Amino acid sequence: MSALVRIGALARKELAHLRRDPQMLAFALLLPVILLLLFGYAISFDLDRIPLAVVDGDQTAESRALSQRLTAGSLFVEVGRPATPDAAEPLLRRGVARAALVIDEGYSRHLTRGEPAPVQLVLDGSDNSTAAVALGYATALARPKLPIAPPIEARARSLFNPGLKSAIFILPGLMTFILAMVAVMLTALTVAREYERGSMEQLFATPTRRLEIILGKLGPYFVLGLVQVLLVLTVGVVLFGLPVRGSLLLVFGVAGLFLLAMLAQGLLISVVTRSQMLASQLAVLSTLLPTLLLSGFIFPIANMPLPLRVLSQVFPASHMVSALRAILLRGNGPEAVARDCLAIAAFFVFVMLVTTRRFRRTVGG
Amino acid sequence: MSTPPVIEVRGLTRRFGHFTAVDAVDFDVQPGEIFGYLGANGAGKSTTIRMLCGLLAPSSGTARVAGHDIATDPQAVKRSIGYMSQKFSLYLDLTPAENLSFFAGAYGMRGAERRKRVEAALEEAELVDRRTTLTRDLPGGVRQRLALVSARLHRPAVLFLDEPTAGVAPDARRAFWRDIRALARAGTTLFVTTHHLDEAEYCARVGLMVDGRLVALDTPPGLKRTHVPGTFLAVETASGLPALRSALSDVAGILGVQPFGRRLRVRFALGAPLADPAALVAHLGGRGLANPSVEASDATLEDVFLELVRRSEPKEGAA
Numbered sequence: 233m234s235a236l237v238r239i240g241a242l243a244r245k246e247l248a249h250l251r252r253d254p255q256m257l258a259f260a261l262l263l264p265v266i267l268l269l270l271f272g273y274a275i276s277f278d279l280d281r282i283p284l285a286v287v288d289g290d291q292t293a294e295s296r297a298l299s300q301r302l303t304a305g306s307l308f309v310e311v312g313r314p315a316t317p318d319a320a321e322p323l324l325r326r327g328v329a330r331a332a333l334v335i336d337e338g339y340s341r342h343l344t345r346g347e348p349a350p351v352q353l354v355l356d357g358s359d360n361s362t363a364a365v366a367l368g369y370a371t372a373l374a375r376p377k378l379p380i381a382p383p384i385e386a387r388a389r390s391l392f393n394p395g396l397k398s399a400i401f402i403l404p405g406l407m408t409f410i411l412a413m414v415a416v417m418l419t420a421l422t423v424a425r426e427y428e429r430g431s432m433e434q435l436f437a438t439p440t441r442r443l444e445i446i447l448g449k450l451g452p453y454f455v456l457g458l459v460q461v462l463l464v465l466t467v468g469v470v471l472f473g474l475p476v477r478g479s480l481l482l483v484f485g486v487a488g489l490f491l492l493a494m495l496a497q498g499l500l501i502s503v504v505t506r507s508q509m510l511a512s513q514l515a516v517l518s519t520l521l522p523t524l525l526l527s528g529f530i531f532p533i534a535n536m537p538l539p540l541r542v543l544s545q546v547f548p549a550s551h552m553v554s555a556l557r558a559i560l561l562r563g564n565g566p567e568a569v570a571r572d573c574l575a576i577a578a579f580f581v582f583v584m585l586v587t588t589r590r591f592r593r594t595v596g597g
Numbered sequence: 598m599s600t601p602p603v604i605e606v607r608g609l610t611r612r613f614g615h616f617t618a619v620d621a622v623d624f625d626v627q628p629g630e631i632f633g634y635l636g637a638n639g640a641g642k643s644t645t646i647r648m649l650c651g652l653l654a655p656s657s658g659t660a661r662v663a664g665h666d667i668a669t670d671p672q673a674v675k676r677s678i679g680y681m682s683q684k685f686s687l688y689l690d691l692t693p694a695e696n697l698s699f700f701a702g703a704y705g706m707r708g709a710e711r712r713k714r715v716e717a718a719l720e721e722a723e724l725v726d727r728r729t730t731l732t733r734d735l736p737g738g739v740r741q742r743l744a745l746v747s748a749r750l751h752r753p754a755v756l757f758l759d760e761p762t763a764g765v766a767p768d769a770r771r772a773f774w775r776d777i778r779a780l781a782r783a784g785t786t787l788f789v790t791t792h793h794l795d796e797a798e799y800c801a802r803v804g805l806m807v808d809g810r811l812v813a814l815d816t817p818p819g820l821k822r823t824h825v826p827g828t829f830l831a832v833e834t835a836s837g838l839p840a841l842r843s844a845l846s847d848v849a850g851i852l853g854v855q856p857f858g859r860r861l862r863v864r865f866a867l868g869a870p871l872a873d874p875a876a877l878v879a880h881l882g883g884r885g886l887a888n889p890s891v892e893a894s895d896a897t898l899e900d901v902f903l904e905l906v907r908r909s910e911p912k913e914g915a916a
Contacts (some may be wrong), residue, residue, distance in 0.1 A: 234705035241702020248699075252690040252731070430684030435652050437680035438703040439672055519710070 238440045242448025264410040264460050282366050284308040285329035287318045294340035307369045330356045331366050403468045404556035405529025412494050412519040415457050419438040419498025420511035425504035450495045457491040477563030486555045493548040500587040520546035548576040600784040603628045603786045608658035618644040618811040631781045633800030634790040640806040646759050649816040663754045683760040686744035689733035692723045694906035704751040714718040718746040736857045738769025755786045795896040807909045821896040829871040835859045835887040
């Protein structure tokens with residue numbers, strides 16, 4: 233009973249700190265939205281309006297038809313018609329064009345004779361991914377319409393994300409990243425601050441037990457984290473058309489578990505560093521790397537070398553991303569995310585054990 | 598004494614690696630006593646206090662505070678004591694009311710009881726009309742007062758104050774000590790560390806720590822009698838300090854000379870022939886010094902402290 237009173241007193245104090253520090257609250261509530269807008273609009277693996285220079289050495293109806301096929305959609309935009317390939321180079325160098333289509337004289341002659349009619353696509357290789365995408369588009373578009381339809385036509389249909397929109401694909405990863413970042417950072421800061429101003433010792437001198445201190449201090453941040461989940465989901469659904477095909481309750485369940493793991497991580501960092509400066513740096517480092525690089529948010533886990541694949545399974549972020557994709561995009565139920573939840577819970581328990589041991593040892597008593 | 602001591606310390610020792618911060622310390626503190634704990638920084642004062650508050654386990658030895666063993670029942674110790682640490686006592690970004698309400702809650706008070714205690718504490722600290730001011734905007738002395746009522750919200754039998762007046766203005770320090778003496782009269786036991794030696798004069802008894810050992814423990818007058826016996830005279834002359842020093846250089850029975858403003862404080866052995874104002878004035882006049890004046894002076898705890906430090910560190914005693 234008095235344990236609850238003590239935990240409540242700590243939680244109220246923490247809320248008072250947050251009220252007095254609007255920047256912290258803004259960090260907690262605005263940053264997720266800003267990050268979401270920034271990343272949601274900026275990280276797009278969809279490319280369009282690639283600037284294209286056309287060097288038409290053939291000047292025939294066929295050559296014009298080819299360049300029109302490329303620029304007809306929204307994928308390529310013609311930005312110039314230099315006379316020679318040499319004249320196209322400055323355009324590429326200055327970045328005015330990202331690609332140049334070079335049609336040599338004799339293109340139509342080759343076509344009418346039924347011979348292969350080579351065409352050159354010069355790409356700005358300094359932007360590797362744009363170049364790859366542009367090459368793919370151009371290859372598909374340049375192929376002339378075949379006079380006879382082939383007997384079998386392969387047609388790919390993407391389930392769950394029919395438009396293959398990258399915003400929808402990255403949102404679960406983005407949510408994970410934002411939640412991890414803010415939760416670890418806030419926890420690390422709030423506990424390190426108690427060490428820095430010497431109040432941790434004052435807390436220990438009261439009958440408040442260590443576990444009560446942890447619960448009372450982190451409770452408000454857990455609730456704040458759930459508010460962030462709601463905020464990020466709402467922005468995702470409203471602005472990016474994120475589908476919620478599975479149970480919302482399950483989303484919050486998994487997110488809550490993930491938050492616990494992140495709060496534990498922040499707590500461990502602050503207990504070890506005991507300085508706000510160090511804690512915030514470690515918080516960024518320890519969330520950025522696993523959530524951005526190892527979670528499957530950007531780079532598919534299946535393509536990683538074995539050691540990284542193993543490492544990615546240790547961090548809760550990859551499980552959170554995969555569970556969110558399963559629930560939100562594929563509409564899966566609890567049975568599909570049970571293994572991910574178990575892995576997150578294991579991380580939480582392990583980190584908590586290390587933290588409490590460290591907590592006890594370093595303050596004595 | 599008939600009443601059992603409220604703090605009983607026996608052979609209390611704390612080592613950090615090879616360093617012994619507190620070395621086999623023994624003492625008792627009686628109920629309602631103001632016990633001063635003196636020493637330079639790093640002498641082991643804070644380590645002792647942290648052990649007595651149940652914050653740090655002793656390496657060896659025992660101590661009982663308010664009837665509870667600090668090693669086996671720190672939780673009970675914490676419930677019966679109040680602690681004002683040296684570095685922190687209040688959250689500066691919270692209001693006085695929020696601070697008090699938090700600490701009341703941390704000691705398990707709730708509901709109407711908590712509100713009543715907080716209200717009484719605000720009144721006691723004379724902060725009723727400033728309850729919504731942020732603590733950081735209060736003057737140092739007021740903050741100190743608030744910290745003291747905050748440490749006493751749960752009516753502890755013993756209060757541990759670690760350097761309570763560090764960085765507090767002199768008049769506020771005097772007011773603070775008035776509060777402390779009033780508390781002791783009302784029956785609270787106070788364990789106070791300080792390095793303001795003038796403050797130690799307010800203590801019923803004073804323990805002196807040097808390098809982790811308790812080298813002296815007595816009432817302030819007792820300490821002076823034992824460790825710096827003799828007669829103190831304050832001497833002044835219009836001829837200046839160097840002339841005065843040379844005039845005193847061959848006087849028999851002088852144990853120590855200390856500059857004190859424009860005067861010299863001279864410590865004579867008991868029964869020295871010139872250890873008397875009139876006799877010394879006559880002697881100095883005979884040496885040709887202009888307007889010599891001599892006044893009786895008292896030994897201070899500073900004299901005791903310097904003497905004890907000199908004795909335990911003979912090689913560094915020059916200071």
